[in-house]
Structure formats: structure tokens, C-alpha cells
Amino acid sequence: MATLNFLTGNAGKLAEAQTLFSPLGWDVQRFEIEGEIPEIIEPQTDNLTTVALAKIAQGVELLASQGRLQESLLVEDSGLFIDALPEFPGVYSAHVLQSIGCEGILRLLDDERSAHFLTAAVLWTGEAVEVFIGRCDGKIAMEIRGDDGFGYDPIFIPDSNDDDRTFAEMPQEEKSACSHRGRALRALYDFLNENGA
Numbered sequence: 001m002a003t004l005n006f007l008t009g010n011a012g013k014l015a016e017a018q019t020l021f022s023p024l025g026w027d028v029q030r031f032e033i034e035g036e037i038p039e040i041i042e043p044q045t046d047n048l049t050t051v052a053l054a055k056i057a058q059g060v061e062l063l064a065s066q067g068r069l070q071e072s073l074l075v076e077d078s079g080l081f082i083d084a085l086p087e088f089p090g091v092y093s094a095h096v097l098q099s100i101g102c103e104g105i106l107r108l109l110d111d112e113r114s115a116h117f118l119t120a121a122v123l124w125t126g127e128a129v130e131v132f133i134g135r136c137d138g139k140i141a142m143e144i145r146g147d148d149g150f151g152y153d154p155i156f157i158p159d160s161n162d163d164d165r166t167f168a169e170m171p172q173e174e175k176s177a178c179s180h181r182g183r184a185l186r187a188l189y190d191f192l193n194e195n196g197a
């Protein structure tokens with residue numbers, strides 16, 4: 001089974017990537033150095049892809065410092081974009097979740113509730129960098145619902161859902177089938193297959 005190193009401190013992201021890739025024969029492992037997730041500095045920018053590219057650049061330097069440059073490495077950056085609040089929380093999604101939480105987002109919204117998630121997944125193949133973008137359109141729920149998932153999952157209802165459940169009310173596989181991350185990672189998987197990785 002091929003191994004894909006995933007540079008992330010987020011257990012939810014890791015679980016989603018493992019759910020998606022293990023049936024396809026890929027073993028997704030958290031990237032660690034001496035048992036620790038390495039510290040990565042995120043640049044101040046309003047573009048998710050720029051953030052993810054900065055992370056992969058640091059990750060590749062770390063691989064090189066370990067003599068592991070030929071291994072693959074995945075980073076990804078995601079954000080929630082709410083139409084009624086342009087560019088918000090966007091690249092500040094993690095900070096906003098920590099400060100006002102899902103409850104705070106609900107307090108800011110009125111009738112206009114459309115939103116989307118975006119993911120920029122960036123892969124170091126061992127030789128080159130490839131970028132994959134995934135998007136999931138949906139809306140913000142009227143209240144917090146569901147116990148599964150992480151982050152904004154309890155307030156996000158994807159459009160592909162015909163019964164108004166939030167991501168946090170869906171099994172992992174169902175979320176992955178339509179999620180921004182699932183779409184970006186499936187594109188990445190297709191790339192790996194096509195390129196004989």
C-alpha cells in the first residue's frame with residue numbers, strides 16, 4: 001500500500017482523507033518528525049491557494065532535511081465563504097471559529113444564508129508540486145445540528161443534500177462524497193492514478 005504523508009494537526013481532516021483514500025489502496029499518515037507535528041507558519045493573505053503553497057514549501061524543506069524528499073506530502077487549506085458576509089470568514093475561518101464559533105456566525109445572519117466551502121489541496125509528488133481545488137455549495141443552517149464532523153460542520157447544509165441535514169448529521173462517507181475536501185482529494189487521486197504514482 002502506498003503512503004501519503006499529510007501535514008495537518010486537524011484530526012477531522014486526517015480522518016476524512018483516510019476514509020477517502022484507504023479503499024483506493026493509499027495509506028494516509030500524519031506527517032510527523034520524531035513523533036511531533038512540525039510547526040508551520042501561515043502567511044497573511046486572502047488566498048487559500050497561496051496559504052497552501054506556503055505550507056507545502058515549508059513541508060518540502062522539512063522532508064529534505066530528513067532525507068525524505070522522494071516521499072509524497074499533502075497539505076490542504078479550507079475556508080467557509082458566506083455570501084452575505086463577503087470574504088468572511090474565508091481565510092480567517094479558523095480564527096473566527098475560535099473567537100465567535102458557530103453560534104456567532106448564526107447571530108450575524110438574516111434570510112440570505114447561501115455559502116460555500118473551498119479547499120486548496122497541494123501535493124508534493126516527490127518531484128513536483130500539484131494544486132487541486134474543491135468547492136461545495138450550500139447554505140448556513142438556522143441552528144446548530146449534529147454531532148459528527150468538525151469545525152463548521154454543524155451549521156453547513158450542502159446543496160446536494162435533499163433532506164436539509166448538516167455535514168455534522170452525515171456519516172463521514174456521505175460528507176466526503178460531496179464535500180469540498182472530498183472533491184479536491186478525488187481530483188488528486190485521479191491525478192495520482194493517471195500519472196502512475
Ligand code: IMP
Binds near residue numbers: 167
Ligand atoms: P484550515 O484549513 O485548517 O485553516 O481550516 C480553517 C477552518 O475551517 C478551521 O477552523 C476548520 O475547522 C474549518 N474547516 C475546514 N474544513 C472544514 C470542513 O470540512 N467542515 C467544517 N469546518 C471546516
